[in-house]
Amino acid sequence: MTSSATNQIPVLVSGALGKMGSEVVKTIQQSTKFQLEAAIDTSPSHEDLDVGDVLGIGNLGVTVTSDLEGSLCAVSQKYRDSSVPNAPVLIDFTQPSVVYENTRSAIAYGIHPVIGTTGLTQDQIIDLSDFARKASIGGAIIPNFSVGIVLLQQAAAAASSFYENIELIESHHNQKKDAPSGTCLKTAELIEETGKKFNTSNVKEEELIEGCRGGLRQSGINIHSIRLPGIVARQEVIFGGVGETYVLSHNTVDRAAYMPGVKLVASKVRELTTLVYGLERLL
Template structure:
């Protein structure tokens, strides 16, 4: 496959290959939706690591992939360790009704909060529990000081600084104790096992799947 700077040309060439074409997208939130939709239209299976897609866009892509019977994977985080953190958070949520998420990334990341933090909050919310019952009437003296709310009243706080790569804390609180789950990325090579697994698995799919945990 030649190296080109035109996606349409690459997709046309991919359809001419004997093996099923797979497109891995690590681009930018502004272009990822069009990239993925174009790939599906050509029958090329997208593996999407770019975050920033809205729920409406994800739903639209899911319907488009379903009609085309074309596999598509949207993976907010390719780290196996992060999937394990999310599973541990789901287990902990059975015993704690107060939880908040802090995500920390490099200052070149365009979207906030991260797709991983949103996914974590969504997974917790799917359990049907209502989190963080208010004990006092809160008042933000600075707008956004308490972060953004996702799902069942889960606050997410975003930090952007040079020197960071990708980090996340899920903090549970109860009377007299704090339980903290944290994942740190020290090198981006940790994503490769998840990327390679996704490339292999997407060729077996006929629709869109959201989240690495769905294919492990």
């Protein structure tokens, strides 16, 4: 890894051998806007690859290390004394068990954390926010990097004050355990911020097969979860009015769909001085 051009954003990727992490490594290498400084993975077991392996695209390969602390320290030092200031970013797709420590370490070294790992508790988020504000190091915790999903959720929230009837359908591959998906629940919550009751009708419905009318939220919104091979991730919000329906749908077929969001956050996080939560805060 040679020194980056001064206008490139220096990036460290932790969880580099994971499904999302290895996609991020590839994305950062392919982009002229970013410079990959380190690829870290402390996870003991990965199917195909191991620490020390060379990861990457053709002759751009980068050696994966298990030393996060050392990497943060080295990259921090490299850019701290630069005449042209250039704040590095850590993109983390690791495990719930290590994400808190990783985030704290990044902030401590003056490196902006971009956290895609799930599992931070509410208390941990508050604690990290405090730490980031005191250190004046902006960071971002992003449960979902899909720009399309945020656009769908904003459009759904905007439409919900004009409709009295809404149902949601979310579809995923049949290896997914929980239903509905967290992203779909988030969409429902955003719609429910209107405070309205939906799907109120004077008809007394009867389910001939239990569950066929879907899962019912307190707000009256019905959620239906489809699980089939051949689907990656799909979400559909259906608004019904007299004589018309308005449908918002988002369909992901490849993990690459999240990369524009990752790049956008890795770029904007450096302008922040606090820790923000959610991609929608940075669009």
